[in-house]
Amino acid sequence: MTPPRDPGRLLMVMPYEQLVRKAVEAGFEVWSIWDPALRTPEYLDKVAAHSRELALVDFGDETALRALVARLAREHDVQHVLHLGSEATMAPVLAEAEALGLSPNTAESVRLLNDKHAMRGLLNAHGVSAVRARRADTLGEVEPLLTDFGLPAVVKPTNTAGSRGIALVRTAADLAEWTERVKAGGFEGPFIIEDYLxxxxxxxxxxxxxxxxxxxxxxxxxxxxxxxxxxxxxxxxxxxxxxxxxxxxxxxxxxxxxxxxxxxxxxxxxxxxxxxxxxxxxxxxxxxxxxxxxxxxxxxxxxxxxxxxxxxxxxxxxxxxxRYAAIGFFQLPAGRLESVDGLDDLRARDHVHGVHFPYGPGDVLPRTTDSGTRHGYAVVDAPTPAEAADRIAAARTALRTTTTQTPKEALR
The missing domain is CATH 3.30.470.20 (ATP-grasp fold, B domain)
Structure with a gap:
């Protein structure tokens, strides 16, 4: 079925550049909202190039964000409001979009997906994918709840992604390490405790x-x-x-x-x-x-x-x-990057579809603790999973780097 020639006007919050471009290619007129603190001016220029208008706001100011969504939707007779970015700012946007009658989803349906404790409670209540779980509203509640829950157990914040703040706790030492990591990451809760799967x-x-x-x-x-x-x-x-x-x-x-x-x-x-x-x-x-x-x-x-x-x-x-496609993340020692080689050769390989290594000599490679501190990746295709694994291993070998150790404080 061919999409209508004029599918309407679309307001997107936190849209990545390629999403705006593809929405326009589908026939939509697009208005975009971003927080300028989260992307470079050069990136926002790319978003603006495909948008009828790019409006900027502090995503941490929920009142201002909701007011901007409402104003743009009314001024430009928008038919749909979408938020396809980070789930951290979805709740106020969807609440406003639902109030305007412009969201394809209810705010509650998205909350039930994004909030780990709400999702687990929903599944357990209906006997689907049942997993024993408890909620701790504050960090101080985790240890006494774990005592009652029993070990081993997985603990994590209820509203994060990318492996941030998650740990398997088998011992008191594991709990102490996780507690320090959560404090350093600024995670204030709530947290969920679950059976280790x-x-x-x-x-x-x-x-x-x-x-x-x-x-x-x-x-x-x-x-x-x-x-x-x-x-x-x-x-x-x-x-x-x-x-x-x-x-x-x-x-x-x-x-x-x-x-x-x-x-x-x-x-x-x-x-x-x-x-x-x-x-x-x-x-x-x-x-x-x-x-x-x-x-x-x-x-x-x-x-x-x-x-x-x-x-x-x-x-x-x-x-x-x-065919098969695989991604492998580079796993490099933490420290100051002295030299890097092999990227051009890697990108030139026919089976390589993407290479990302955002570091150069003089940069400090962080210690990898979550998805945000990994060191880049390569994407390959292959006729079998085994050959995909071999090609990822070869891609990791092709990236040649030298690093020197730096004080722990510089690696955080």
Missing amino acids: EGPEFSVETLTAGGTHHVVGITAKQTTGAPGFVETGHVHPAPLDPADAAAVRDTVTALLDLTGYAFGPAHTEVILTPAGPRVVESQARLGGDRIPLLVEVATGYDIEAAIFRGLAGEDVTAPAPH
Whole structure:
């Protein structure tokens, strides 16, 4: 089905540059809102180039943010308001959009996805992907709750992503280390305590249109494991037994049904335990770690563009993979970068679809503690998962660096 020639006017909050471009390509007129503290002027210029107007506001000022959403929507006769960026600022935007009658989702449906404790309570109440869990409103409540809950247990903030603030606690020493890390990261809670789920991990990308959930693909995750579970790589599609893949898909779509999610992408993380799939967390947004690129390399399907085609009225379908795609994150020693070589050769390889290394000589490579402190990545294609793993290993070897140690304070 061809999208209408004039699908309407769209207001997007925190839209990444390529999303604005793809919305315009689908026929929308786009107004954009960003916080200038979160992106460089050069990046915001790219957003503005595709937008009818780029408005700037402090996302930390929820009153000002809501007022700006309302003003732009009314002044420009906007038909839809979307927030596809970080979930941290979704709540006030969706509350205002819902009040204006311009959101394809209720604020409550998105809250149920984004808030880990709310999501877990919803699933447990309906006997879907049940996992024992407790909520601690403050950091001081975690230790006494853990005493009653029992170890081992996973602890994490209820509203973060990217492995930030998560840990497996087996001992008092683990709890002390996590407590210090949480304090240093400024996480004030609430926190969730859950049973430790053992098994391979997967990310499930979905695109919902008209209340129907389409599973775009399942991605196998590789992590450092306990205690921080930092993601080190992914392969798409996941090499899964068909029965297991069907169980994972059914679990994720059941979650989306329970929340009442009606439109847009969702990124859901699942562990395939001996008792079946268990949802770890979900967010009402596209997956990070370049997973949309992995999907496109493996299938030819542009999930970012499909969002706006679906909003414009085109039928949404799930893609079929014809090869594998993998991402591997560079794992370098922390310290001051003295030299770097091999990037041009790596980018020139036919099977490489993306390389990111945002450091140069003189920069300090941080110690990797979460997704935000990893050192870059390479994306490759391959005919098999084993060959994808070999190509990622070769990409890591191709990046040649030398570093010198610096004081711990400089690495934080």
